[in-house]
Amino acid sequence: MATKVILTETIDTLGIIGAEATVADGYARNYLLPRGKAVLATPQNKKILEQQKARFELQIAKEREQAEELAKKVQEISCTLMAKVSQEERLYGSITAQDILEALKGQEVTIEKRMLLLAAPIKELGTYKVPVRLYKDVEPEITVEVKAEAKEGEE
Structure with missing residues (x-):
């Protein structure tokens, strides 16, 4: 079985913060949900997420900017x-x-x-x-x- 979740932080293998992902039940239940890395994709959580979308977009921009600065050093x-x-x-x-x-x-x-x-x-x-x-x-x-x-x- 699979569980739909909404990511509350960027995870390389799944997606960026705010993205919806389908994961195995055990992965969601034992790892993502207890650590606060994701929430279940329920209508209520989707509404909450829409309200926080601006904050997520700021965080995504900040993470990308940090990665690009680091990229200049790494190059x-x-x-x-x-x-x-x-x-x-x-x-x-x-x-x-x-x-x-x-x-x-x-x-x-x-x-x-x-x-x-x-x-x-x-x-x-x-x-x-x-x-x-x-x-x-x-x-x-x-x-x-x-x-x-x-x-x-x-x-």
Whole structure:
């Protein structure tokens, strides 16, 4: 069965604040409703929501503005990862989203793993653009450069 709810805050996987969503009963009953992230989509709640629509629109604009400001910072970020390579310049193993997050720790922007849209682990040397989803339709790219580690005996 499914339950119709109205979101009281933006949830990446469901939608923005004020949107109506159909979710599994257990998800609504055990997670969304107890945490105040959504209310049941009843006629009474819809009327209340209409009255609060202006406040929601302000919040959406504010969230989007914050995401766009962060996007400007994120776009300037680049990181260099050193990896062991074989004779054919292929990596031993691969560079994953977690490796990129570790390399970004020293920078002033906090990015969560779920925000990195790395389609597949990086397996070759080179420079890559990795998109970061900060908000719906706000996806700047960070530059990730993968270089070979110096082999023993070389400098």
